[in-house]
Amino acid sequence: MPYFSGSEQLSAGPPTVQYSEEMRLRRVGGGRRILIVDDEPAITETLGTIFSQSGYAVCTAVSAEEAIDAIAAWEPDLAILDVMLPCMNGIELAIVLRQNHARCRLVLFSGHAATQTLAEEAAKNGNIFEILSKPVHPLFMLDFVSSLLGDPKTPIET
Numbered sequence: 001m002p003y004f005s006g007s008e009q010l011s012a013g014p015p016t017v018q019y020s021e022e023m024r025l026r027r028v029g030g031g032r033r034i035l036i037v038d039d040e041p042a043i044t045e046t047l048g049t050i051f052s053q054s055g056y057a058v059c060t061a062v063s064a065e066e067a068i069d070a071i072a073a074w075e076p077d078l079a080i081l082d083v084m085l086p087c088m089n090g091i092e093l094a095i096v097l098r099q100n101h102a103r104c105r106l107v108l109f110s111g112h113a114a115t116q117t118l119a120e121e122a123a124k125n126g127n128i129f130e131i132l133s134k135p136v137h138p139l140f141m142l143d144f145v146s147s148l149l150g151d152p153k154t155p156i157e158t
Helices: 041-053 064-073 090-100 115-124 138-149
Strands: 003-005 025-027 033-037 057-061 078-082 105-110 131-133 153-155
Touching: 033 041, 033 064, 041 057, 041 138, 057 064, 064 090, 078 090, 078 138, 090 105, 090 115, 105 138
Parallel strands: 033 057, 033 078, 078 105, 105 131
Antiparallel strands: 003 057, 025 153
16 A cells, blocks of 8 residues: 655654755755655655655555556656566656656666666667666755756755
């Protein structure tokens, strides 16, 4: 079952992080919807916490199939997809999202070398994706996503 977060608080959050001066600005989501798909629950929970605490409405899923079910009832503005998922991979999910939810922005990320082969196969069919390498610092991901969505910067609360 996907985890939804918008106005409610999570019971457990990420560990306290010390922010440097250049990291003290972040962007605020303004209620935009973010779908996070990764088969590692710790990653979906951590990113879900970060994005929900930054003003985004969040839905998480641990498989592409679960994500497709969630999207049927809850269309995201942006999807963060792990490439290496069981059954349907993240690139295949991204193609489905592009075909059926064209306004949804896509961010793919992976820590596996096999991702390159999947990306090359997709590109042969005209499906070109930028893929971020794991590990991705959560504040970089937050800034990257908010840039794609055009959200304004505001001071981070520490």
